[in-house]
Amino acid sequence: MSIWMIIIVVAYLCAIGYLGFRGFKSTKNATDYLLGGREAHPYVMAMSYGATFISTSAIIGFGGASAIFGMSLLWLPFLNIFLGIFIAFWLFGSRTRRMGLRLDAHTFPELLGRRFQSRFIQGAAGLIIFLFVPMYASAVLTGAAKYLAYQFGMEYNTALFVFSVIIALYVVMGGIKGVMYTDALQATIMLIGLSFLLVMTYQKLGGVTTAHQALTDMAELVPAKLQAAGHQGWTRMPKFGTPLWWTAVSTIIMGVGIGVLAQPQLAVRYMTVKSGKELNRAIPIGGVFILLTAGVAYIVGSLSNVFFQQTVGKISIAVAGGDVEQIIPMYLQAATPSWFSVLFMLTLMSAAMSTLSSQFHVMGTSIGRDLVEESIGKGKRVGGTLATRIGVMAGILASVYLSFVIEEKFGKTGTSIVARGTAIFFGLCACAFLPMYVAGLWNRRVTKAGAISGLLGGACSSLLWMIFVQEKASTALLLCNRFFGTRSLAIQLVDGKEIFVHSGPIIWAFVDPILIGLPISILATVLVSKFTEKLPEEHLDLCMGKSQPRTQQH
């Protein structure tokens, strides 16, 4: 490691420390700690939202996946920009901000709970977040610790400890202000690093059209196994109804593309700005950020095939020895100048830290505020933000323990469980929260019982589908094998050969839980609401902005 790398990393950590300290100094009460005093700058809010959303797994994991699937995955960044930024900020953001203000809600579960007058909803949502975010956080933490251990020649456990302590310091002390200030810096670094990478890649491969054409011309190099699964080339969609098509469209594109709308750590960002004007100003910043981060990772991942084919005569996955996560790091090592590796190291550190800090913060608020203070304690406050700070510490310890145990005790099996963490959390949030969240913002007819039914129906059905049917998740989670002796209930053994159960073009083992859990959740919400008591009119008037808001009580 060069002296320059050490100087740059130390300068970066000093900047993070300074911003964390600024967050700490300006945090005076619970509203500051949980919502940044509801006065975040639009640049800080938009960049924090984007940086929380785009983690190392989006760059390394999904970038590597696009080297296999090709440019068909570009439907995901389109959905991320159009749904995850434009629709989210414009439609969801302004209503969430106003309703949060009226109901004096400080967290996403608190908003849902107060909207439906149910401490159970707030507690259950908080519990779901606290139980499943550590899995998602471990996915990011394990990847980051491995990368740091490799870069700095450290032990994995040492890297895990150092990285966690640095993030813990500014999250516990600085609250959401510390998180958002550092996020904004980290997002700026990510934006610069990935923009450079896009320009360098297109330049190296002879320009936009030439690079794409070279990738198109490689279609006959697709490995036979991928062709059998539906791969038709890196600039074509997979064949309709094949396992590859279902994985690309239902899990990667729809699962993540729709799942983003109900992510608690993202939805809370809408409540951190002081007016709708800030949300409008955040839209262009967020849109460009996602295009130049997620969009670039997918384009570069796909085009890495052209680079490796031209230089070593192999496609990316062959160069990486079958390890998808190695494709982007190997491409960077081979295709970019040495000075860029330092910039990209900071980019990846920033991507991991910004996502983790928000995950730790949302874990703390869900256990401290939503579950302990509001749901169990019936609104009794425990020393200002003390319960939340203890919750943040508990969340960090749970994530670190999970990352440590998984690497230590389960080796590769553990890694595959953790790798599913991101997809599992996105799917679960969409199925459990999205129908209730949409109904809460726009519909007066959905009842408390309807909302609870949707929450439980969506969460249970998506979890059961992951554990017993969806091949990727059920294989990793091992429970299906333990109970039924098969890695998925949608796989039959015929003469010792695995056959995927299908109905027409639907191959059940590859259908994402979001396509099962979300319709069930919507149906449960609507049907139960038809036969149960409506919420009081005056409460609905308050929620929808037709009467005076409740007094501040934090």
Add this chain to the structure above:
Amino acid sequence: MLGIEDPWVGLAYLLCIISALLCLVWGVFKWNTDDPQQE
């Protein structure tokens, strides 16, 4: 289109750029627009 064989993939590529431009245009025109419904 742009060297991309499948029109559906080409459309995704263009929609990424168009949606980011939509965000930019929205920001320019709505820079000082607050919520219609008004702390």
